[in-house]
Amino acid sequence: MGIILYDAVPSANSERVRIVLEEKHLPYERVTLNLDNGDHKRGEFLKMNPYGKVPVINDGGKIIFESCIINEYLDDKYSYPALMPRDPYLRARGRILIDYALIHIHEPYWTLRAEMRKQEVDRDRIVLVQGRHKLTSLLQYLESALEDQEYFLGKFSLTDIDVWPRLSRLEAYGALQLPTLPRLAGWLTRMKMRPSVQIFADSLRVAEEL
Numbered sequence: 001m002g003i004i005l006y007d008a009v010p011s012a013n014s015e016r017v018r019i020v021l022e023e024k025h026l027p028y029e030r031v032t033l034n035l036d037n038g039d040h041k042r043g044e045f046l047k048m049n050p051y052g053k054v055p056v057i058n059d060g061g062k063i064i065f066e067s068c069i070i071n072e073y074l075d076d077k078y079s080y081p082a083l084m085p086r087d088p089y090l091r092a093r094g095r096i097l098i099d100y101a102l103i104h105i106h107e108p109y110w111t112l113r114a115e116m117r118k119q120e121v122d123r124d125r126i127v128l129v130q131g132r133h134k135l136t137s138l139l140q141y142l143e144s145a146l147e148d149q150e151y152f153l154g155k156f157s158l159t160d161i162d163v164w165p166r167l168s169r170l171e172a173y174g175a176l177q178l179p180t181l182p183r184l185a186g187w188l189t190r191m192k193m194r195p196s197v198q199i200f201a202d203s204l205r206v207a208e209e210l
């Protein structure tokens, strides 16, 4: 039995896992849930993930949830191509950057996202301007972390994959602007060239983002 991915469209957290599956050329079957219908809050799904959230994978009967943990599992189990360096410091550093992008900037990200999900006429200009300004400033940490490297840990890794769904949305929300974030802009361009990321080229419909 191959890997089954339970996902939704659009779903930033599910994208993260699909990119790893694609990068590793792993065959997988998708079961796409309809979150509007509450598919993810019903018995069978809750037995797999008590949080009632996608993504979840079933790998030969082994159930795993939480996208970044799924990705670590996939990298541990299917080691080619390796998506994390062996060096303990770099591994820790990669996790810090993921934590920063997903947890540390979560609140302002969520505020801006909520505004962007409204019809354009209903968006509050002040919330948009302040939110973008705050996030652009918080993103300076990731800008510095890139140094002069192509990817966050030098070589392409889970860190790039795990932060991608959020940073690509921040770009779509107007919070990732030149000239203050030129390294991140270059990184986004490189990420968009990867075939594993191109499968989402048409999924950045901002108003529908989850």
Ligand SMILES: N[C@@H](CCC(=O)N[C@@H](CS)C(=O)NCC(=O)O)C(=O)O
Pocket (backbone or CB within 6 Å): 008, 010, 011, 012, 013, 014, 035, 040, 052, 053, 054, 055, 065, 066, 067, 068, 210
């Ligand atoms: N920390 C979780 C977050 C999962 C999550 O929030 N998934 C969203 C879709 S992107 C979801 O299922 N939302 C439905 C809900 O929370 O009811 C992960 O990384 O997998």
